Amino acid sequence: MKKLLLRLLLFLPTALLGYMLMLWLFGDLGWVRSANTTMGHSGHLCSRIKDIPNYHDVDILFLGSSHSYRTFDTRTYQAAGYTCFNLGSSNQTPVQTLVLLQTYLDSIRPRHIVFEVHPDIMNNDGVESAVDILAHTPLNPHITRMAWRMGNMKVVNTWLYALYNQKICNRLASFVEDSIINDAAYVPGGYVEINSRHFEIKRYPRKKLTIRANQLEALKQCIAMFKERNIPYLLVEVQDAEQLRKTFLNHEWFERQMQALGPYRYKILPMTDTIHFANSNHLYKPGIVMFNDDLIQDLDHYFPKESEPMTNN
Numbered sequence: 001m002k003k004l005l006l007r008l009l010l011f012l013p014t015a016l017l018g019y020m021l022m023l024w025l026f027g028d029l030g031w032v033r034s035a036n037t038t039m040g041h042s043g044h045l046c047s048r049i050k051d052i053p054n055y056h057d058v059d060i061l062f063l064g065s066s067h068s069y070r071t072f073d074t075r076t077y078q079a080a081g082y083t084c085f086n087l088g089s090s091n092q093t094p095v096q097t098l099v100l101l102q103t104y105l106d107s108i109r110p111r112h113i114v115f116e117v118h119p120d121i122m123n124n125d126g127v128e129s130a131v132d133i134l135a136h137t138p139l140n141p142h143i144t145r146m147a148w149r150m151g152n153m154k155v156v157n158t159w160l161y162a163l164y165n166q167k168i169c170n171r172l173a174s175f176v177e178d179s180i181i182n183d184a185a186y187v188p189g190g191y192v193e194i195n196s197r198h199f200e201i202k203r204y205p206r207k208k209l210t211i212r213a214n215q216l217e218a219l220k221q222c223i224a225m226f227k228e229r230n231i232p233y234l235l236v237e238v239q240d241a242e243q244l245r246k247t248f249l250n251h252e253w254f255e256r257q258m259q260a261l262g263p264y265r266y267k268i269l270p271m272t273d274t275i276h277f278a279n280s281n282h283l284y285k286p287g288i289v290m291f292n293d294d295l296i297q298d299l300d301h302y303f304p305k306e307s308e309p310m311t312n313n
Contacts, residue, residue: 035157036131037165039175042184043069043090044192046136046177051188055085057109062086062190063097063222064116065129067238070282072114074189076292082299086190088116089133093126094218095146096133101225102142112303113226113233117264119209119254120281122216126150131158139166197278204247204280209254216257223261234302237266238291241273244280263302269294 039046043066059082062072068088077084085108087100097115130150137143139162147159166172179186183196226233235258239245245268248254258264269290271277276287283291 034154035161036135036154037158037161039135039165039172040177040181041090041132041136042181042192043132044177044181044184044186045089045132046172046175047179047186048087048089048190049137051190052085052087052104052107055083055108055189058083058085058111060084060112060114061105061108061110062088062114062116063092063101064088065092065118065121066090066192066282067118067121068092068116069190069192070194070278071116071238071288071291072191073193073288073292074187074191076289077296078189080296082296084189085110088190089129091121091124091126091128091132093121093124093129094215094222095126095150096129098218098222098225099133099142099146100137101222103137103140105225105229110231113231115222115233115235117219117235117237117258118281119211119237119248119251122211122219122254123209124212124215125152126215127152127155130155134158134162135165136172138172139163194278194282194284197284199241199274199277199279199284201243201274202280204244206247206249208249209251211254211257219261232303233262235262235264236295237264238283239266239268239271241271241277241280243273265295265298265302267294 048069060077062068062074062084065088069086070088072084072086072088074084074086087104087108089096089100092100127150130147130152131154133143134147134155135158139159144159147155177186183194185193185195187193223233237258245251255264255266258266269287271283271287271290273280276284276290278284
């Protein structure tokens with residue numbers, strides 16, 4: 001029995017090394033389906049991360065999922081006199097927002113935070129967002145802990161490949177992402193402009209909204225970071241198309257959960273599904289203009305002029 005255990009102990013490191021080598025080799029060949037081994041995405045996270053050094057002491061930092069980077073048009077806020085940066089990413093859940101804040105908040109030094117929250121994102125497992133961050137963000141202890149704590153093999157494999165891609169091959173540092181990918185154009189400052197519509201009229205099943213406990217806890221930790229730095233924040237829910245919105249059985253419950261965490265804004269504007277939406281849960285250009293113009297009018301209420309810039313602790 002002792003000899004068997006000794007052989008197993010000797011075999012495990014060899015097996016792990018072989019696994020990593022196979023992942024790195026076949027990842028380069030594009031054969032690995034259980035990991036994200038490619039760089040460049042229509043969410044443009046790589047471009048956004050590399051843009052961060054150009055933005056410090058901004059008036060507003062936008063956070064959240066694609067509802068954030070496809071809705072909060074930084075050009076509109078700049079025209080209204082606000083300097084801003086959008087740190088959203090595809091399907092970004094609060095678990096991933098937290099590691100991005102731990103990494104970049106004290107570099108961007110925002111005076112205010114607009115944090116996009118959505119029922120689907122608060123009930124998301126975060127896998128898509130995690131592999132997106134691992135593929136396009138320099139690895140650090142915060143990101144590594146997030147990856148291993150998720151307990152998902154695709155996330156772990158992507159971390160292993162990112163380790164090889166970044167630390168051994170140094171590819172991320174030299175990678176230049178296309179500014180336009182699949183009709184999605186990156187705008188300096190983090191916004192992504194979508195230049196096509198794929199709206200479908202269809203019926204969705206009715207559903208009861210729920211919130212994952214780990215996502216709620218991560219959101220609370222994000223808010224604690226804001227409070228520690230005296231940064232005023234606003235939770236914003238971007239409205240969905242009516243054909244999707246009317247299927248939520250208990251949206252009032254979701255609203256109460258968000259209101260318990262601090263200032264929260266959810267406003268239904270007079271929009272038409274087939275005009276103002278690119279799809280059922282993303283606004284299109286006319287809707288984006290209407291939404292941002294309306295939010296800008298309310299910002300003085302949520303962010304009074306006497307709000308002070310953040311200070312480091």
